[in-house]
Amino acid sequence: MNRALIMRLRGLLRKESLQILRDPSSIAIAFVMPVVLLLIFGYGVSLDAKRVPLALVVEQPNRDTASFTAGFFQSPYFVPVRFSTVQEADAAMRARLVDGIVWLRSDFSRRMLSEGNAPIGLIVNGVDANNARLVEGYLQQVWADWLAKFAASQGLTLNMPVQADVRVWFNPAVASTDFLVPGLIAVIMTLTGALLTAMVVAREWERGTMESLLVTPASIHEIILSKLVPYFMLGMGGMILSVAMAVWLFEVPLRGSLWLLMASSSAFLLCALGMGLLISTVSKNQFVAGQIAIIVTFLPAFILSGFVFDIRSMPAAIRLITHIVAARYFVTILQSVFLAGNVWPVVLPNIFALILMAAIFLGLARHSARKSLE
Amino acid sequence: MLHRVFALVVKELLAVLKDVKSRMVLVGPPIIQLVVFGYAANYDLNHVPFAVYNEDPSQPSRELVARFEGAPAFQEVARIHSDAEVGPLIDRRQALMVLHIDRRFSRDLLRGSAGHVQLILDGRNSNTALLLMGYANTILSDFDTWWSERHGGPKPPATLDIRARFNENLESRWFIVPGIVALLTQVVTLLVTALSVARERENGTFDQLLVTPMRPIDILLGKSIPGFLIGSVEATFIITAGVLWFGVPLRGGFVALYLGLFLFLLSVIGVGLMVSSLSVTQQQALLGTFLFMVPSIILSGFATPIANMPPMVQYLTYVNPMRYFLIVVRSVFLEGSSTRSLVPQYWPMMIIGFVTLAMAGWLFRRRLY
Known part of the structure; x- marks a missing residue:
């Protein structure tokens, strides 16, 4: 009995592996896609506003005024452009040539020396609210530096009542690459995992070869297992490539242990492959399988996983929905393992959630595959 | 000729809409995604858990803590009493920030020198950390002003008067919801068009289509118009929901918006049909769609600004139709831009549309010979 099982499995695995080797598209999905996507996104996705074009009026x-505006020419965050009137600067902002306007009115110097509190007008383009907030922060920095310098030139020590010493743990330079690249790996692996199985298995259903497999002595478990193993190995290959790129190309620190990273990646990959299998057994049609795969994998992994948008700031109902997005758990694990280390209280519950989801997806896939035969 | 195209349009629409599963895919997910993403895609922070480590129980320090507790961005989750408690709280993500008030805070303040506070932030999400830093600085500088007024400190020589244009309260929903118009319209339109030719080719019915009296231009029209219809309905629905449900102001005119939508659909349909006619099987078409769609969304400026990308990647975004349409929707919604000021966004979409459609038409014909 046992020998027959091993023989059947070996045969099935051989068939799947040959199928993968003969059709280059699944190898392309597993290896070429992660590399290309990580290259483009790793360099392309950044939330650090640098060299913001700024109008000076x-x-x-x-x-x-010169002592104040000098700060903008020295700052790495701004590229100042001079305008003679606010109207001109405003037109430039509407044409998206500048992101903000600094306006020193004609009485700036007089008010500064007589009564103090001379207003410095700052207008930022609020369309991109997140960017506008970051630009505001940089502007405040320039202003604070100028205040200190001005006080020193007057022979005074500046008296800001509260002095804040800010420390950012895990990412002292607050570089967005260090936080985005681990998240990108999760998004990319969601795509590869689901695409690998969803498309390939849906094609077998469409052609009827899946049904012929189901009538062989091989049990549904063996068929599912034989579909999972080769794609799992392909997916892990892509994962290892991505991690290597993150560490050596993007220089993201890997503070946790490699084996923990690999263990959680395996759990996640099982989940993604299981989802793909489920999609293909439910739809049994490449057209619908592809559409569902696009809709339920990429966009939720992008928006609901905490990859860029903070889950904690979402309304309670939406937070609840994020719990069924596998990428959410993986993004949390990756961000911690890369930047903070083996933080067990964060990693363990998330790995557990991934294993649970993988079991549910695979169980459902098995259930719907069996039902279809009756 | 017209009735031939019309017949093909009807057939295409039926092919997409008669199947329950594929009809559901077109109607259900966009509605769910609009609601979910509209609420989820948000950079504003609310109720961020933070801990207070106050070593100076005094009236000024309590006032400072009260200001943090009162801010909607922060929510106090713990009070700690030793340095050793800071690490685990941050590591486990129970608190994203610890406000540490120095033992001599009030003594220093009353003496007229600077009182020290320390902010410890979780940098795993660098954007959240930066925003928290900004919120904390605002609270601290308000406290400064309040303290100086009460204790007669010197006034600063100049103050900042910051105003935001177009989105006065800097609500990121006003930025994201118009973006969703572009995002979902692109996804749905691509799905409808990209698989249409590949499906027929795989089934062999495309060769039958080619031997009918229809010219490639007729086939092109017949394959494009359903995408236009479905994409316009989808976009109109999302625009309406954005205004009525999410309360985003629509300050510009319909002409500017719909001219942009028309050209955007033209270019997306062009890309979709090109991908479709390049591929022999549906699987290849789907892979091609994916390989176009994922980068086009991430490199469009939807979530992260194009200006932050390195120049090489910025050049790449010039062939991305979504880049232009995102600017059109956002500026029509928030800035009330006129049709004329958006011309620099219109013509690249038109060129992308014509080039890709011409390629698709050429590829149709090439297959027969």
């Missing part, structure tokens, strides 16, 4: 240039 100085109505009456003099020493005081």
Whole structure:
């Protein structure tokens, strides 16, 4: 009995492996796609606003205004452009040539020296609200530096009542690449995992070869297992490539252990492959399988996983929905293992959730495959 | 000729809409996604868990803590009393920030020198960390002003008066919801068009189509118009929901918006048909769709600004129709832009559309010979 099982499995595995080797598209999905996507996104996706074009409107240039605007020319965050009137600067902002306007009115110097509290007008383009907030932060920094310098030039020590010492743990430079690349790996692996199985198995249903497999002595478990193993190995290959690129190309620190990373990746990959199998057994049609795969994998992994948008700020109902997005758990694990280390209280519950989801997907796939035969 | 095209349009629409599963795919997910993503895709922070480590139980420090507790961005989850408690709280993500008030805070303040506070932030999500830093700085500088006023400190020589244009309260939903118009319209239109030719080719019915009196241009029209119809209905639905449900102001005119939508659909349909006629099987068509769609969404400026990308990648975005349409929707919605000021966004979409459609038409014919 046992020998027959092993023989059947070996035969099935051989068939699947040959099928993969003969059709280059699944090898392309597993290896070429992650590399290309990670290259483009790793370099392309960044939330760090640098070299923000900024309009400077100085109505009456003099020493005081020059000392203030000098800060913008020295800052790595701004590329200042001079305009003579606010109307011109406003037109430039509408044409998206500048992202903000700094406006020093003609009485700036007089008010600064007589009564203090001379207003510095700052107008930021609020269309991209997140970017606008970051630009506001940089502007405040320039202003604070100028205040300190101004006080020093007057022979005073600046008296800001509260002095804040900010420490950012795990990512002292607050580089968005370090936080986005681990998340990208999760998004890319969701795609590869689901695409690998969804498309390939749906094609077998469409051609009827799946039904011929089901009538052989091989049990549904063996068929599912034989579909999982080769694609699992392909997927892990892609995963290892992605991690290597993250560490050596994007120089994201890997502070946790490699084996923990691989263990959680296996759990996630099982989940993604299981989802793909389920999609293909439910739809049994490449057209619908492909559409469902696009809709339920990429966009939720992109928006609901915490990859860019913070889950904690979502409304309670949406937070509940994020629990059925496998990428959510994997993104949390990856961000912790890469940047913080083996934080067991974070990693363990998330791995557990992944294993549970993988079991549910595979169980459902088995159930619907069997039902279809009756 | 017209009735031939019309017949093909009817046939295409029936092919997509008569199947229950594929009809559901077109109607259900976009509605669910609009609602879910509209609420989920948000950069604004609410109720971020933070811990207070106050070593100076005094009136000024309590005032400072009260200001943090009162801010909608923060929610206090713990009070700690030693340095050793900071690490585990941050590591386990129970708190994203620890506000540490120095032992001599009030003494220093009353003496007229600077009182020290320390902010420890979780940098695993660098964007959240940066935003939290901004919120905390605002609270601290409000506290500064309040303290100086009460204790007669010197006024700063100049103050910042910050205003945001077009989105006065900097609500990121106003930025994201118009983006979703572009996002979902692209996904649905691509799905409808990209598989249409490949499916017929796999079934062998495309050769039958080619031997009918229809010219390639008729086939092209017949294959494009269903995408136009479905894409326009989808976009109109999302625009309406964005205004009525999410309350995003629509400040510009319909002409500017729908001219943009028309050209966007033209270019997306062009890409879809090109991918479709390049592929022999549906699987290849789907892979091609994926390989176009995923980068086009991530590199469109939907979630992360194009200006932050390195120049090489920025050049790549010039062939991405979604890049242009995103600017059109957002500026018509929030800035009330006129049709004329959007011309620089219109013509690239038109060129992409014509080039890809011409390629698709050429590929139709090439297959027969």
